[in-house]
Amino acid sequence: MNSINMYDYVAYFPTSLDESVRIEHCKKDKRKFYLTRKHNGVVGFCHHCGGSGFLSEQSALPLDGEVFVKPKRKGEWKPEQYQEFHAVPFQKLSKEIRVWWFEAGLNVSEYNNLGARTNNSYSVSLPLRRAPGALTGMATRNFKQGYPKWMLSGSKIVCPFTQSENPAGLLVITEDYLSSLRCSRHCYALPLMGTNMSTDNYRHILEWYDVPRETSRVVVWLDNDSPSVIQQAKDIQKRLANTMKCGIILLTREAKHYRNDRDLVDVLKL
Numbered sequence: 001m002n003s004i005n006m007y008d009y010v011a012y013f014p015t016s017l018d019e020s021v022r023i024e025h026c027k028k029d030k031r032k033f034y035l036t037r038k039h040n041g042v043v044g045f046c047h048h049c050g051g052s053g054f055l056s057e058q059s060a061l062p063l064d065g066e067v068f069v070k071p072k073r074k075g076e077w078k079p080e081q082y083q084e085f086h087a088v089p090f091q092k093l094s095k096e097i098r099v100w101w102f103e104a105g106l107n108v109s110e111y112n113n114l115g116a117r118t119n120n121s122y123s124v125s126l127p128l129r130r131a132p133g134a135l136t137g138m139a140t141r142n143f144k145q146g147y148p149k150w151m152l153s154g155s156k157i158v159c160p161f162t163q164s165e166n167p168a169g170l171l172v173i174t175e176d177y178l179s180s181l182r183c184s185r186h187c188y189a190l191p192l193m194g195t196n197m198s199t200d201n202y203r204h205i206l207e208w209y210d211v212p213r214e215t216s217r218v219v220v221w222l223d224n225d226s227p228s229v230i231q232q233a234k235d236i237q238k239r240l241a242n243t244m245k246c247g248i249i250l251l252t253r254e255a256k257h258y259r260n261d262r263d264l265v266d267v268l269k270l
C-alpha cells in the first residue's frame with residue numbers, strides 16, 4: 001500500500017471534526033480520495049489505489065517545506081504574498097528582533113521550527129495555521145518607526161497547537177502568538193491574535209475539548225492590561241464555561257513575561 005504525502009492536500013482539508021471531503025488522487029475525474037478530519041489530525045484514503053496518509057495535529061507547528069493554502073474565502077490570502085518572504089537564520093536577524101524573541105523567553109529552535117520569514121531587515125513574519133500543516137495567514141512584527149507594530153495578512157485564525165510530545169490536557173487561550181508559544185511547550189495553546197473569540201476559534205476550542213483525554217480543561221489568559229480586556233476575558237470564560245471546564249487567569253503578567261518555565265508551569269497549575 002502506498003503512502004500519500006498529506007502535505008500535498010492541506011488545501012483541501014476539512015475543517016470540522018469527522019467531516020470528509022472527496023477529491024481526485026490517482027485517477028483523473030474520479031474523486032476517490034477521502035480526507036477526513038479526526039480528533040488528532042487528518043486521515044486520507046484513496047479507494048482507487050488503496051494509498052493512505054495521515055497528518056497529525058502536532059504538525060501544526062513545524063513545517064517541512066512550504067505549504068501554501070488556497071483561501072477559504074475570496075481575497076483572504078494570496079500565497080504569492082508569502083513567496084516574497086524567505087527564511088532567515090536567527091543569527092542574521094537584527095539585534096532588536098533577536099532581543100525581542102529572547103525577551104519573550106523563546107529560543108532559537110522554536111524560531112526555526114515555526115518557519116518564521118522576513119522580506120526586509122526590520123520585521124519578522126510568523127506563519128499562522130488554521131489547520132495542521134496549512135499556512136493560512138501571517139503576523140508580521142515591525143520594528144521600524146512609523147510602522148504599525150503588528151500587521152496581519154490572510155486569516156488570523158490559529159488552530160490549537162503544542163510543541164510537547166506529551167502535552168498536558170490543558171488548552172491556554174492567549175492574546176498573542178508568543179505567549180501561546182511559551183505555553184505550548186507544556187500543553188496546548190491557541191492565540192486569538194487579539195481579544196475576540198471568533199466562531200472559528202470557538203469551534204476549534206470545542207473540537208479540542210471533545211477529544212477524549214484523561215483530563216481536559218481550558219484557561220483564558222489575555223493580557224489583562226485594561227478594564228475592557230479584563231471584561232473581554234471574563235466574557236470569553238463565561239461563554240466557554242457553559243460547555244466545558246474553563247478557568248481564567250487575571251494576572252497582569254503575560255505568559256511570555258515569565259523568565260523561567262517553572263514559574264509558568266506553576267501559574268498554569270500543571
Ligand SMILES: [Zn+2]
Binds near residue numbers: 025033047049051
Ligand atoms: Zn489513489
